[in-house]
Amino acid sequence: MRKTPLAKTPLYALMILMALVSLIPFYMLLFTALTPSSISLADSRLLLRHFEWGNLAAAWRESKLGGAMTNSSILMGGSVLLSVLVSAGAGYVFARVNTWYNRILFNVLLFSMxxxxxxxxVPLYSLMKAIHGINTHWAMILLLATGFIPQSVFLYANFIRGLSREIEESAVIDGCTLFEAFWRISFPLLLPITSTLIILNAIAAWNNYAQSVFFLQSQELQTVPLAISRFVQTYGADYTKMASAALIGMLPAVIIYFVFQRFFVKGISAGAVKG
Structure with missing residues (x-):
């Protein structure tokens, strides 16, 4: 029996409530970022009568956020591109070539996740030092892409298993190599899962702090998380400027999500259950 719109009211109310709850951290971030310096965060109310927009400019200037966003963009773009290209090819091999050693390698990838x-x-630091990769963009890109590959291969392989082999076989009969058949015929069909991985990996690269703090020690190479951490001091923290820097720093990740979001749910669900 089909439910009437009135019967769905509790479900809609629950969804609205969940959306409002999820927006609370973003409201608190905006609230903290725009609180005037003359008002203590402990004494302020949930609604401000005056917004201090100058906090954003001060945070941008003092944390050198412009250079940090450039560095983060380089690392994000390079690592996402590399991980997508490698993972798509590897996922295709795992999905189409069913051999015992492929199955073992696929399980090893799953275990590494x-x-x-x-x-x-610690071992990565020793390796990065040995290859002279400390304070370099190229080594950090390789490091981030390597971390993204296991999950990306898993999702690509499961998604490709749900695609028909006939179009690839037809392309091979027409004279294409297996390599050409994949990149020209099959890869364009992977747009949903590719968009999903771009979102997941781009946001992970943009927010990366654990590796950046060890391997990018030069201030000229600092990323957005490192720039935000400049406001944490030994005897306290400037929460207003930290929130202002975080508010600015999150904008590229939000833009990336909205650009690719229409493929996100389709890609993540298909890649997780196919095969």
């Missing part, structure tokens, strides 16, 4: 990346910091 369970290992927290932070526990590899």
């Amino acid at each position: 369970m290992i927290p990346g932070v526990i590899n910091t």
Whole structure:
């Protein structure tokens, strides 16, 4: 029996409530960022009568956020591009070539997803130092992309298993190599899962702090999280400017999400259950 709109009212109310609750952290961030310096955060109310927009300019200037956003953009773009290209090809091989050693390698990738990346910091530091990768963009891009690849390969492989082989076989019969058939025929069909991975990996790269704080020690190479951490001092923190810097720093990630969001749910659900 089809439910009437009135019967769905509790469901809509619950969804609205969940949306409002999820917006609370963003409201508190905006509230903290625009609180005038003359008002203590402990004494302020939930609604401000005056917004101090100058906090945003001060945070931008003092944290050198412009340079930090440029560095984060380089790391994000390079790592996302590299991880997508490598993972798409690897996922295709795992999905189409069913051999015992491919199955073993695929399971090894799945196992590596369970290992927290932070526990590899010490050996990674030794490796980065050995290859002269400390304070370099290229080494940090390789490091981030390597961390993204296991999950990306898993989602690509499961998504590709749901695609028909016939179009690839037809392309091979017409004279394409298997490599050409994948990149020209199959890869354009992977737009939903590719968009999903761009969102996931781009946001992870943009927000990366654990590796950046170890491997990007030069102030000229600092990323957005490192720039925000400049407002944390030994005997306290400037929460107003920290929130202002965070508010500005989150905008690129939000833009990326809205650009690719219409493919996000479709891609993540298909890549998780197909196969």
